Amino acid sequence: MICGSVGSGKTSLLAAILGGMLKKEGTVRLKGSVGYSPQEAWIMNATLRDNVLFGKELKLDVYDSVLKACSLDKDIEMLPGGDATEIGEKGINLSGGQKARIALARACYSQADLYLLDDPLSAVDVHVGNHIMSQCIGGLLAGKTRILVTHQVQYAGFADRVVFLEKGRIIAAGRPEEVRAAHSSWFQVKRKSGEDVDAADAKGDAGEGATAVDSEAGDEKETPPSKGAETKNSQTIQAEKREEGALKRKIWKAYANAMGLKMLIFLSSSYLISQALQSASDFWLSIWSSAERRGCSRCER
Structure with a gap:
């Protein structure tokens, strides 16, 4: 010991x-x-x-x-x-x-x-x-x-x-x-x-x-099963159920109802503005890089 x-x-x-x-x-x-x-x-x-x-x-x-x-x-x-x-x-x-x-x-x-x-x-x-x-x-x-x-x-x-x-x-x-x-x-x-x-x-x-x-x-059984017996409840850990495919319309509706009209408008507007700003920054970067290439080509001439 x-x-x-x-x-x-x-x-x-x-x-x-x-x-x-x-x-x-x-x-x-x-x-x-x-x-x-x-x-x-x-x-x-x-x-x-x-x-x-x-x-x-x-x-x-x-x-x-x-x-x-x-x-x-x-x-x-x-x-x-x-x-x-x-x-x-x-x-x-x-x-x-x-x-x-x-x-x-x-x-x-x-x-x-x-x-x-x-x-x-x-x-x-x-x-x-x-x-x-x-x-x-x-x-x-x-x-x-x-x-x-x-x-x-x-x-x-x-x-x-x-x-x-x-x-x-x-x-x-x-x-x-x-x-x-x-x-x-x-x-x-x-x-x-x-x-x-x-x-x-x-x-x-x-x-x-x-x-x-x-x-x-x-507590689930009144009569204890014999040792080693296979029963329907012997598997206590079940595999998770999940659905595949696109979200159903009722799920989107449930989210919208939970948020409320004001919050829905605010989040939608914020999302659209963020996407617009991101696209604008990419667009401006392409214009800036094109202008820089044109300037370099003139200097070489």
């Missing part, structure tokens, strides 16, 4: 591991495949299933276990087309927590050897965070090498080692209890903020948990 204050270099460390930063010294060695869940989830304009599979072959048992581990199964049940629901560009019709969990599910489905998880818990509420830590990061991915960036220090007990960063440098690394003892004040502040969130959540702030989805996604 990698933790530290905002701007301490946690995301930069993952970028360095992935080769996304210029290395001035030292060595970086990776063995096997890498699954990466970025801090800002990247979502393509495709179905939810395609966003999770990301071009890989569908293995239904693995797919179902990934959805459950990432707490996406309840969301899918309430979407109009199940996992065949089309997601808009950049996930415009999803909440932040849903986008983060889809990105995490994509990384999990890749069945990589190494997982780099850049704060996937920041966009979800406490209950969903607990589920993801126990069922996904600590469950489905158990036995794999996982590097988790998070501010949720209450989950430090899940980690074998904790790395504490400050101003781009590793100032402590070791077992969770060792790092917690060395930086007890910082851990206490973060744990206190986590407890505050827990208390607020317990008072009934449901957030966007496993049973909550966007209102536009879940």
